[in-house]
Amino acid sequence: MFEFQFESLTAFLEMAPHGSYVWPVYILGLGVLGGLTWVNVAQHRRGLRSVKRHIERGEIHES
Amino acid sequence: MRWRWFHQWGSPRWFYERAGRWQLVFGWVSLGLIAVGTIWGLGFAPVDYQQGNSYRIIYLHVPVAFLAQAMYAAMAVSALVLLVWKMKIADIAMQSIAVIGFTFTALALGSGAVWGKPTWGTYWVWDARLTSMLILAFLYLALIGLRASIRDPDQAGKVCGILVLVGVVNLPIIKYSVEWWNTLHQPASLKLTEKPTMPASMWIPLLVNILGYYIVAAYLVLGSMRAILVERERRSSWVKELVDRV
Amino acid sequence: MSIEKRIIARELWLAAARPGDIVKPIWFLLLVISMVPLALTPDSELLAEIGSAMIWIATLLALLLNSEHFFQSDFSDGVLEQWLFFDRPLAWLVGLKLTAHWLLHVLPLILISPVIALTLSVPGDVSIALFITMLVATPALTCFSGLGAALTLGSSRSGILGVLVMMPLFVPVVVLASGVLIRAMDGSETLPLLALLGAFSVASAVLVPIAVSLAIRVNIGGSN
Numbered sequence: 213m214f215e216f217q218f219e220s221l222t223a224f225l226e227m228a229p230h231g232s233y234v235w236p237v238y239i240l241g242l243g244v245l246g247g248l249t250w251v252n253v254a255q256h257r258r259g260l261r262s263v264k265r266h267i268e269r270g271e272i273h274e275s
Numbered sequence: 276m277r278w279r280w281f282h283q284w285g286s287p288r289w290f291y292e293r294a295g296r297w298q299l300v301f302g303w304v305s306l307g308l309i310a311v312g313t314i315w316g317l318g319f320a321p322v323d324y325q326q327g328n329s330y331r332i333i334y335l336h337v338p339v340a341f342l343a344q345a346m347y348a349a350m351a352v353s354a355l356v357l358l359v360w361k362m363k364i365a366d367i368a369m370q371s372i373a374v375i376g377f378t379f380t381a382l383a384l385g386s387g388a389v390w391g392k393p394t395w396g397t398y399w400v401w402d403a404r405l406t407s408m409l410i411l412a413f414l415y416l417a418l419i420g421l422r423a424s425i426r427d428p429d430q431a432g433k434v435c436g437i438l439v440l441v442g443v444v445n446l447p448i449i450k451y452s453v454e455w456w457n458t459l460h461q462p463a464s465l466k467l468t469e470k471p472t473m474p475a476s477m478w479i480p481l482l483v484n485i486l487g488y489y490i491v492a493a494y495l496v497l498g499s500m501r502a503i504l505v506e507r508e509r510r511s512s513w514v515k516e517l518v519d520r521v
Numbered sequence: 522m523s524i525e526k527r528i529i530a531r532e533l534w535l536a537a538a539r540p541g542d543i544v545k546p547i548w549f550l551l552l553v554i555s556m557v558p559l560a561l562t563p564d565s566e567l568l569a570e571i572g573s574a575m576i577w578i579a580t581l582l583a584l585l586l587n588s589e590h591f592f593q594s595d596f597s598d599g600v601l602e603q604w605l606f607f608d609r610p611l612a613w614l615v616g617l618k619l620t621a622h623w624l625l626h627v628l629p630l631i632l633i634s635p636v637i638a639l640t641l642s643v644p645g646d647v648s649i650a651l652f653i654t655m656l657v658a659t660p661a662l663t664c665f666s667g668l669g670a671a672l673t674l675g676s677s678r679s680g681i682l683g684v685l686v687m688m689p690l691f692v693p694v695v696v697l698a699s700g701v702l703i704r705a706m707d708g709s710e711t712l713p714l715l716a717l718l719g720a721f722s723v724a725s726a727v728l729v730p731i732a733v734s735l736a737i738r739v740n741i742g743g744s745n
Contacts (some may be wrong), residue, residue: 263515426677449692
């Protein structure tokens, strides 16, 4: 059950004869998951930063 | 009180903090599960004697396709909660799920198309499952477009909620009608590998990945919800306190 | 005058004031259909085979075209707001308006379809089946396009969006209708499918106005 199915790493990457179908799907799929994570983090940071700017500007205004 | 847990969900601050903790747990657990399931499926699961190695796309395609449908159901629950109890968090959940659900649907369609090439000899056939997945993608897209076109977020949320509920009533009808339509035209008997006799060494990694993708979806939705929450609540005191603490 | 009579009278008056709204979809339908032989082939055998489906799709588009601004004028001149204060359920009034719309703007399209079928040399019995299918199916489609219009009432740039939003929900109707047409073409029993289509229309006519009224409330009230 836990036996590596390919003779070598190059055979694994080649995944004959379907490597050119299998690998792009995984690269795209996992890339999209990573991309969504990044979008969330970026949006979150942008939100916090804009609040911070708002507060700072408000304080300058008051003083 | 029994109702307290329920009211807590109405508090954006409580949700933000709680979701932050859960998000961390979900993120790492899903990363582990998907790493194990994917490496297992790609390297250690036996080769399919009919399809060869191309079947290994199943370890991404099936979990993603599952999620595409499950997320619409989750969105319908959120829509119901929003329209019945007017809970803001439910609206934010709907907004997050629409985008992430659409991405998963597109991914399911894309991976299915690439899988189709070596198995069917063509990227696309008008098969029942592909067609209803495409319609699902259009439904997600409709929600994203509708929300983007309405300026007031509260109003947009309610309108989208109505559309989600109408859609969820219609989805089974669409699914069955598309299946029936397909038998009507007697397509070539193209079937994905859904042999009932998939050996355990093939389906266990699949199960691991399905679980992993469910959790990663939860992680992504929570992350997106927290980001939207900060944006929408930027004028409230708890967000300002939050920024001060950082 | 009762509220119902007033609403119908207003619809008639609006239609009389803008006859273009009735003519334009028919015009559109005719144009699209005349493009079919031009784009494809004048071969009448092939046209007979695909003609009914073409008419069906063109009618669908024409129907969507004229429901784009379904509630817009009532919304902007405050009539919809008045409806909220009548002692009638909003869904009932919406249903009334949808019925009036179907009679004034959809029925003409259906009535003209046998003539169009003739130009594409669709066989007589298929053309009758097409006519009945449209009669049975369009109430559901009208309800859904009304819902699309109601959902996009508050959007800054509506128009095509309502169409895009509602189109996926047309799938069951389109599929069942195509089933009827295919069976009519090979001469088998169409009644069970027509009954199913009719049931879908009746269910839509009962349920969709409720969703429409909800959408109108959201877009007018804001506070509920």
